[in-house]
Amino acid sequence: MALSPEMKSRIEDRVNEGVRDYWYPVAKSVEIRADRPYGVVALGEKLVLWRGADGQINCIDDFCPHRGAPLSYGEIHGGHIGCRYHGVVVDGTGTVQQVPAMPDCPMEGRKALRSYHVQEHGDAVFVFMSASEATEPPDLPLSAELLDPDWTGFLCTAIWDVNYRYALDNLADPMHGCYLHADSFTLAFGSKQDLLQLDNHEDGFRVSRVGQVGENFDWVEFETPEGGMYCHLDIPYPPSAGPGGHMRIVGYVLPMAPRKCKVFFWRMRKVQEFERDSWRFLYRTRLEARHWNVLEQDRVMLEGMPDDARRREMLYQHDIGLAHLRRALNRAARDQLEAEDAAGNVAAE
Numbered sequence: 291m292a293l294s295p296e297m298k299s300r301i302e303d304r305v306n307e308g309v310r311d312y313w314y315p316v317a318k319s320v321e322i323r324a325d326r327p328y329g330v331v332a333l334g335e336k337l338v339l340w341r342g343a344d345g346q347i348n349c350i351d352d353f354c355p356h357r358g359a360p361l362s363y364g365e366i367h368g369g370h371i372g373c374r375y376h377g378v379v380v381d382g383t384g385t386v387q388q389v390p391a392m393p394d395c396p397m398e399g400r401k402a403l404r405s406y407h408v409q410e411h412g413d414a415v416f417v418f419m420s421a422s423e424a425t426e427p428p429d430l431p432l433s434a435e436l437l438d439p440d441w442t443g444f445l446c447t448a449i450w451d452v453n454y455r456y457a458l459d460n461l462a463d464p465m466h467g468c469y470l471h472a473d474s475f476t477l478a479f480g481s482k483q484d485l486l487q488l489d490n491h492e493d494g495f496r497v498s499r500v501g502q503v504g505e506n507f508d509w510v511e512f513e514t515p516e517g518g519m520y521c522h523l524d525i526p527y528p529p530s531a532g533p534g535g536h537m538r539i540v541g542y543v544l545p546m547a548p549r550k551c552k553v554f555f556w557r558m559r560k561v562q563e564f565e566r567d568s569w570r571f572l573y574r575t576r577l578e579a580r581h582w583n584v585l586e587q588d589r590v591m592l593e594g595m596p597d598d599a600r601r602r603e604m605l606y607q608h609d610i611g612l613a614h615l616r617r618a619l620n621r622a623a624r625d626q627l628e629a630e631d632a633a634g635n636v637a638a639e
């Protein structure tokens with residue numbers, strides 16, 4: 291059935307703000323502490339995170355139930371968060387524990403804020419961004435490299451002033467490697483002309499260059515299971531970059547605001563024992579700065595593109611990856627909106 295113009299525009303809005311019912315990384319593990327709160331914006335919503343006394347991470351709306359001050363400006367007291375403005379104390383479930391300024395205040399004991407499911411993996415903190423608090427989260431989709439102890443790596447994050455879809459499109463576009471990054475340490479090689487191929491697999495797809503493999507950013511795989519989306523790709527390494535073969539990048543992107551996203555890239559290699567130590571040392575001392583240079587080239591290019599580039603673009607064969615990715619996002623958004631509408635209709639009857 292053809293979609294109504296209204297539904298098309300709702301799908302576009304939903305994709306732009308970020309598909310719901312996905313797990314998204316929001317911070318590095320080390321950033322979430324027991325002695326101070328951490329504020330972050332995810333899918334347009336302000337969240338605050340902190341560690342309880344047991345080390346578990348709490349995540350609730352960053353909004354004081356009294357008058358709306360950001361709880362992330364507050365302090366942690368006995369595992370709960372205290373608002374800086376008038377001292378109201380809220381726990382990790384979003385329930386008001388204490389109103390110290392007012393004896394027997396009826397706010398005490400009220401669940402006033404939404405709380406979110408949180409998991410930690412691979413040095414990152416993931417939050418389940420569902421449309422409704424009642425939604426039970428599916429398993430957190432994790433890249434195999436993050437679960438396999440033979441792989442080791444470093445998580446780097448950066449905030450880019452661009453809609454997250456540009457960051458995903460960039461990852462689905464291997465042909466930019468040999469142009470945008472032509473003067474880099476790792477991506478200066480291979481042919482500048484090729485065709486791309488797209489192969490579907492269960493819960494995902496692979497985009498690869500037809501004419502070469504192992505020379506440049508020649509392939510990327512997107513995984514799109516229920517509950518999230520991520521990708522992995524290889525960056526060929528010259529022998530001077532130490533043991534472990536190609537560098538694997540595992541990428542997730544957090545939509546923050548219409549023109550802001552946070553990229554999470556794990557830079558990984560499959561190395562054990564002393565080779566692992568040697569690669570980690572080499573990375574810290576020599577390679578990390580070079581990788582940041584490459585990432586900066588991506589950031590500057592994407593931030594320079596207009597917000598409505600998608601409406602004026604002329605795609606060609608090399609854009610099959612991002613076209614496929616966009617369809618997957620549209621489908622996820624449409625399924626969600628239809629499910630929400632159906633649930634709304636049942637509730638209204």
Ligand code: FES
Nearest residue numbers: 354356357373376
């Ligand atoms: S706004 Fe937070 S205690 Fe008043």
Ligand SMILES: [Fe+2]
Nearest residue numbers: 466467471588
């Ligand atoms: Fe790039």
